[in-house]
Amino acid sequence: MIQLVLPDGNKMEFKEGVSLYEVAQAIGPGLAKAAVGALVDGELRDLRERVHENCAINIVTSASPQALEILRHTTSHIMAQAVRDLFPEAKLGIGPAIADGFYYDFDLSQRLSSADLGKISAEMRRIIAADLPIERLEKPKKEAEEILQERGEKLKLELVEELDMETVTFYQQGEFIDLCRGPHLPTTACVNPDAFQLTSVAGAYWRGDESRPMLQRIYGTAWEKKTDLDAYLERLTEIEARDHRKLMRQLDLVSFHEEAGVGLAYWHPKGGRMRVLIEDYWRKLHYEGGYEIVFTPHIGRAKLWETSGHLDFYRDDMYAPMDVDGQDYYIKPMNCPFHVMIYNSHTRSYRDLPLRWAELGTVYRYERSGVLHGMLRVRGFTQDDAHIICSPEQIDEEILRVLDFSLNLLRGFGFNKFKIELSVRDPKTPEKYAGEDRIWEQAEESLVKALEAKNFSYQRMEGEAVFYGPKIDIKIEDALGRMWQCTTIQFDFNIPGRFDMTYIGEDGTKQRPYMVHRALLGSLERFYALLVEHYNGAFPVWLSPLQVVVLPVSQDNIDYAQSIAQRLRAAEIRVQAWTEGGQTLNYLIRKAQMEKIPYMLVVGKREQENGNVAVRLRTEEDLGPRSLDQFIALINEKIERKELL
RNA sequence: GCCGGCGUAGCUCAGUGGUAGAGCAACGGUUUCGUAAACCGUAGGUCGGAGGUUCAACUCCUCUCGCCGGCUCCA
Structure with a gap:
């Protein structure tokens, strides 16, 4: 017998190997009828799966938030079936549920266009109307490989080969069979034919890898009721109406000029006035917060970028060098090496620390043409950058300070909802990171301490740290509920050593300082775009160019x-x-x-x-x-x- | 960079092989007005660019630039 814990804390006993559907029935026939899946120890499972050990059970009904995930996943399978009906040579990639919808990737020589979406939708409605039962099949891995081989599903075959399991699952509806972890709804008719919509076709590399073939991805959205779909579509319309590119033109704030260069913003008088207001507020807070403001050049000699390491690991994002009196100079993609120059301009004492140097530093990065996006992604932008240089003893205090400082600054712009992420090393590959273990541990500890001292809830992102140090990112939520990363607070265990930064400690010996990079608004351009969308162009009085x-x-x-x-x-x-x-x-x-x-x-x-x-x-x-x-x-x-x- | 879509007046858009259009904005005139658009008129375009097909190209083809949606990347 095994013991299952229900969400209300009650425990029920079942024989080992009971199916989740049977569990739901045992709890109540009404529940079983409404059930679409189950959470087993928090993990979404198919009702047809069996449980073999003690666990926590939460039956997912159509009223549960997870129900939509299942619905969307099933809708994506129905779409895949429809595509296969219309284009039998299409090979299946992956087709997951995503936020607000789903997609499915196909390897198909014929180019799909948005005109095909109508045909595919019609076929999907036919499949839904056919009310095909969706069956879950468990197969030994070897047999699964044979099935996929036979069907020529080379992409799926690749997936199954990588799976480290004895048995894998397929889902079948009518003629359509697909390797899939599930869960799925019981029949195709469980999808509301009036509450889904195929939204777009796009290219997508197989497994997100540029060196692999490009597949065709169809995006769609699916909801329980038509009214939900309509509300979603309305929200998209709202987002479109608030698009900063549109508002900036309408309000005469910023423009871009093809003939003058791509990804470079022109701030018109009204936009410029707002930028000055933003910067003035920023400067005031920084001086109050114990920062000093510095100014550094826009270009620097190749030697500097060699020392910093940028020419090794960031070159692809930098513009080509220019020749100045026979020397190579590069336009800066980052401000850090310049701040280090100021630090190294004379001997520093422990008494000087901490140093907090901020700069509205304009940098240029070569972003690939396909990623440029209005003011959210440009090639020249101004970072509200700062470097905190301090002793190991001061680091806890400094992290705490900068966290507070950032949230205070962002609140001034009317943002009150934040999501904090702590990115740490991937413990499996310590060799990928610069700096000793001991330092990494201390840094991580300071970050955690600061977050906990403030009682901030945060998400730990394992393996998301950059190679030179762990970091805290703060995302802000805008008026439409979208999250935007602005603040990043990063330890740097790379630069201080490369530039041999030192200070004289109390004992008279040379010590290596800690360096923390931080940008709070991120880039002024991006943050400004965000403000425009957040306020829909109706800015708070203090920011309005004309009051x-x-x-x-x-x-x-x-x-x-x-x-x-x-x-x-x-x-x-x-x-x-x-x-x-x-x-x-x-x-x-x-x-x-x-x-x-x-x-x-x-x-x-x-x-x-x-x-x-x-x-x-x-x-x-x-x-x-x-x-x-x-x-x-x-x-x-x-x-x-x-x-x- | 890659896949797909789109580029017509300052803006929003109509025009699918046969003489480039509308509304708003601009400009000129009339109107002097009480909480979201007064009225009349004028001007404005090598139809993103280059090449090609054709008697004829905004329209069809090729290349190219830009923008949009994705992918990818993001110290």
Whole structure:
């Protein structure tokens, strides 16, 4: 007998080898009917699987979050079957469920286009209507290989050969059979024919490896109900409407120019104003936070990049050298070696440490053309970079500080939801990393200590550390629930040794300092794109390039409007009086709305007589008339608190 | 870089082998207006670029550049 623990803590006994479906039935027939799978010790399994030892069981019903994963996986199989029906020569790659949907990769000589998606969808509906039972078959590995060999499924064969198991599982529905771990729904009719949609076709290398053949990938999405699908599609439309590339053009913030170079951003006056505001805030916090700000050149001699090691391991991402008086100079892809130059400019004492040097350093990296993406991925960008150089004794404190500092900075921009990841070495391949074990252990310990001292929940990413040190990354969640990595805090066990950085310790001997790289916003370009999308272009007042427009009701109010603007300007409010052009008030309001200007001050006969302004917000809310001093007090408070409006 | 799609006026888009269009924006004029678009007019394009097929190419073909969706990469 084996003992299974239910989610409520109750325990039930079963004979060894009981199927999960039988377990569900034993708990309740209603549950068994609604069941689509089960979590066994947290791992998603098929109901037809059997359990042989004590474990925790959680039956997954269509109401469970995991149900969608199963549904999508099954939908991807139905799609694969449909593709095979239409293109019998298609070879199967892999077809997993992913966030919001699924995909399946095919090796198929005929080029699929989006026009084929309709045909494939129709075939899928036919398969769903046929209500084919989905069977789970366990096969010895050898037999599995024979089946795949016979069917010419060379990709699947490769997968099964790598599996370290005695038996593997297949799933079969009608004629279609596929090597698959599962789980799957009981029949094809469990998929709602109105709640899935094939979304796109794309190329994808087999197993993500560029040296391998390129397969054709079909993406799709699937939901329990049509209303869920519709809501999802609506969300995609919303994301598209908020695309920073579109908003930046509409709001006249940033442009790109084919004739002037790819992946290089041009900040227009309004975008530039915002960048200055971002940078000013950044500088203020950095000085308050004990940083010093440094400036370094844009190019450096080849020798420097040889010493740093960049020419060995980062060359592909660097631009070709330029000849300066017979010497090779490279444009910088990173700022670190330059900061090291400053450090090494004279002897450092332990009394000097910690040093915290920050720079808004503009770097250029050769990104491959296919990866460029608006302002999120460019070839020239400004990092909000800093290097913390300290003694081993100071490192815990410094990590704690920088974590706090980063979250505080990001909160200033209105981000309040974070996800923290701790990336550490892959313990299996210690030889891949620079620096001694002892240092790695201490570094990891400092990172963990800092996270735990702050009670931050974080995810440990085994083997995700870069070769020169462990790191903490902070991802922020935007208004649409998307996660973006901004902050990275990385130990560097490579550079200090390469440049022979030292300080004189208390005992008079030379010591090697610790160096931590950190970028908090990441790159200004990327962070700015993120702000644009997060706020949908309607920025908080403190960031708005134009905070107030004064709108005269008629020509008679132009002088008054201008005097109001002048007084606001004197109060350091960014303001314009729209007094040109003889347009109607409605026209001006619409224009201001489209430009997402936070405050509109309508001034007509009534306001002029009473010395007031009528305050309208871009949310369409009308605050009514108030004195200019009252308005200035209001807006200053909003600015001070970094509120939206 | 690779796979697929798309490039027409500043912007959003129509035009599928036979004389390049609309709305908005711009410019000129009229209008002086109370909370999301007043009215009339003018101008604006080697249809991304190069080559080819054709009597004729925005339209078909080849190459190329750029953008978009993926893959890959991301110290």
